Amino acid sequence: MKGMAGLELEEIEKEMAAAFKYVLTAEDYKNALLENKLMGLKCDDCGAITCPPMAVCQKCGSKNLKSIELSGKGEIMTFTTITVPPQGFEGPYICCLVKTVEGPWVPGRLNYGVDEAQNDGMSLVGRKVVLEKGVAIPGDDFTVGEHVFPLFKLE
Numbered sequence: 001m002k003g004m005a006g007l008e009l010e011e012i013e014k015e016m017a018a019a020f021k022y023v024l025t026a027e028d029y030k031n032a033l034l035e036n037k038l039m040g041l042k043c044d045d046c047g048a049i050t051c052p053p054m055a056v057c058q059k060c061g062s063k064n065l066k067s068i069e070l071s072g073k074g075e076i077m078t079f080t081t082i083t084v085p086p087q088g089f090e091g092p093y094i095c096c097l098v099k100t101v102e103g104p105w106v107p108g109r110l111n112y113g114v115d116e117a118q119n120d121g122m123s124l125v126g127r128k129v130v131l132e133k134g135v136a137i138p139g140d141d142f143t144v145g146e147h148v149f150p151l152f153k154l155e
């Protein structure tokens, strides 16, 4: 079957693999999380850290990246409590966006009581957190399989 520009799909895949060498794949990131490690990419050109992993530096677009382990520490930038979870998820739980000390903002969950979070409200924003562990949940009818996310706890 011919794809873009009259190329066979195999040829396109070869060109894509040559153009984008993934230093840290989504699978690598997930497996590290399950070992309670938060991995990211450090740019050799500008020094910025990218997390979750991408094919290029989040700041300058460079492909000169190396895989590094982040501290897992950061602060809550925002959060929300999910009381009516989507299919395949068990609620209630708290989704949060954590600004890591290395710079990138990483989505995850917060290991904290939902009632407490609702009582504490905006005072949770800015609180220091640390990665507790990576958590895997099975896929559902709308996903391609297992989903792994970072679970943070208050420091």
Ligand SMILES: [Zn+2]
Residues within 6 Å of the ligand: 043, 044, 045, 046, 047, 048, 057, 058, 059, 060, 061, 062
């Ligand atoms: Zn860069």
